[in-house]
Amino acid sequence: MIESEREDAFYKQLEFGTGGMRGELGAGPNHMNIYTIRKVTAGLAKYIEENGTEAKKRGVVIAYDSRHGSAEFALEAAKTLGAHGIKSYVFQELRPMPELSFAVRYLRAYAGIMITASHNPSEYNGYKVYGEDGAQLPPAAADVIVTHMNEIENELLLEIKDERELLSQNLVSYIGENLDQVYLDYVKGLQLNKDVANLHIVYTPLHGTGQTLMPQALQNAGFQHITIVNEQKNPDPNFSTLSSPNPEEAQAFQLAIQYGKEKAADLLLATDPDADRLGVAVKNNSGEYVLLTGNQMGALLLHYMLSQKQEKGVLPDNSVIFKTIVTSELGRAIAEDYGVQTVDTLTGFKYIAEKIEEYKRKGTKTFQFGYEESYGYLIGDFVRDKDAVQAAMMIAEEAAYYKQQEMTLYDGLIELYETYGYYKESFTSFTLKGKDGAEQIDRIMNRFREHPPAGIGGAAVEKIEDYQSGKRINLSTTQQEMMDLPTSNVIKFRPQDGSWFAIRPSGTEPKMKFYFGVKQGEEDLSEERLREVEVSVMNVVKNSIS
Missing domain, CATH: 3.40.120.10 (Alpha-D-Glucose-1,6-Bisphosphate, subunit A, domain 3)
Structure with missing residues (x-):
């Protein structure tokens, strides 16, 4: 050594x-x-x-x-x-x-x-x-x-x-198996529509635990055409067919896309090794498979569940959803349209679980959905962490629902953008290992706290939310207010044009994480604004560690 x-x-x-x-x-x-x-x-x-x-x-x-x-x-x-x-x-x-x-x-x-x-x-x-x-x-x-x-x-x-x-x-x-059946029965109980037999699914567990439950969960829900990516079916601690077993990344879907083309599949699903995160790929208007982001998946699931429950008359008046502070604002817009409250939490699904327990104990709100941008979703609160098995069953059900209307999930996503605006988000991170890396992470956070940027990509910063101090500062009025959230080493900046970005060190890896979000009326304008925000922020980062 x-x-x-x-x-x-x-x-x-x-x-x-x-x-x-x-x-x-x-x-x-x-x-x-x-x-x-x-x-x-x-x-x-x-x-x-x-x-x-x-x-x-x-x-x-x-x-x-x-x-x-x-x-x-x-x-x-x-x-x-x-x-x-x-x-x-x-x-x-x-x-x-x-x-x-x-x-x-x-x-x-x-x-x-x-x-x-x-x-x-x-x-x-x-x-x-x-x-x-x-x-x-x-x-x-x-x-x-x-x-x-x-x-x-x-x-x-x-x-x-x-x-x-x-x-x-x-x-x-x-x-083992006895508990499997009980859990799978709970998952099946979440179904909203059962006419799903015509959907064709390709699923890969990426050499992880998903193979033990996911195929049975989909079969129990009535899906009859399920193809497993054989090369990635069995557990493999080396993840030999992958550069990284992360369903957020396109490389994780390479084999699934090959299978999808061979089988003319409607939906591609991938889970990470412990099957709490779910990645999804669907066909776009050109017939090519594209990966949905976690924010897009969350918006699709949320809209489908709220619309179906409202149509069936089973959406309670006191419904609430939870999302993290770095998750897209599109979910809030959708929930508001259905009279459902959105509550923000810190990053980490344990904070969503805390809120579920708090509201259940008080009996004041009825939980409908919780999600985060990093591919984590929860529908039924019999689990208190993100659950890819639940989410896979529900997104497959939604895909079957759209297929009956001669639409794809991609078509459904475009409908959401046309209705609520083009919300676009991105994420980047870089690894800083060892003692030197930890010191660099501290320097970056201190730079943004002690010398916050006055403007981002041409738009003046209006509000700064520092979750470590718990304060929200309005720069135009100099007003300060306390935020009702636990303390955490996160800073979020809100320019005047409605865009935002947030930075935080990872709690489990030697990484700095950066989140960006914008909203515009047209897709091209939204993409352009997103690039401006990204470049502006990362220039500040480069200057702080150079």
Whole structure:
């Protein structure tokens, strides 16, 4: 190991962020290995112990994806929990993340663990912690776990129990197919229209967990023409047919598009390794397959569900949808048209889950839909995280609905733009690894906070929303107001022409993330304005790190 690699491996321990803990596999506390797994699980165990004997009995559900070390890490977590007398329900084989969230709620467990690095490259793995509501832990609970982790002097000496001993003491139970059927029944219950048999679908699980549930979920809903991309059907921790198992990227659809052309498919679906994100490709007006963005997918799903529920007379007057602060404003415009309130949350689906639980507890609002621009959607709240299985069934149902009218999903999207305006969004990020990278990320955020740009692409900045201070500042009036959201290291700028951009460091990767959004009356004008905003912002970034 060269000196720079040694420093990167040992200069800090992996941290919890918006999606738990995630990092490259390897030695040292800054990498994913059995000792970091034991350490974070010991911190979780202490957290559970503090909540009493009943919490320990209710136990923890553990699931894992197809990555290197995932099955081993899942067992290490169970063995560490067992050393504290805490029961584990471990999935016998790999399963999608949404089923883990469902299982925590259905089994009334006190917590859940998902071993996954979502859509990251093959050298990564990760560890997500879920609370008793089936949602990722909120910051306050995660902070308690981190405190207990910091109290551990040497993770190499942590106690674990033998698997056979835990099985004999009923501190480990293996679960699987019985729970699958219950979850799939809940998914089927979301259907709005059942005349779907004529739709032709190509699906790829991208070597991940989706293959375990997705085909059955679609079949249960009545879809009869489903083709699986054979080369990407089986689990493969190297993701050998892909440069990255990310359904947001066009390369992930290369094989699916080949299959689509051969089968004359109406709809192409792809899920990431833990099957919480869904990518979709449809035919455009030229008959070529194009990928929908997460914002476009969210708008299509939202409009379809609200219009169908209103038509059937089952859309409650107190309906609400949730979206993140970096998600398109098109969803708000659609929801308003149907008399539905839109509530913004911070980035990270756990914040949407928090709002679902809050409104359900109060009984003041009825949840209809939650989504984020990064291909995450939730329809039925029996899961409390993004769920690609639910979303795939519903977008396929919508595609079948349009096909009956001799339209495609692409046609439906153009109708939305013509009705509500051409909302266009984009996203970019760059990776800054190691200690130097972390310092660069801090410099970029400080630059935008301390010397905010007065204008972007020719339009004066009107408002700045700093989610770390919680303040919204109107630059034209100098008025300040507090925002009703938790604090987070995010800054959002709103120029006078209705465009916006936001910047934030990733909570789980060494990345800076940039989000852009505009609205114009014509598509060409919208695309042009989007490029202006992007170039203007990135010039500021280049100057801040040069």
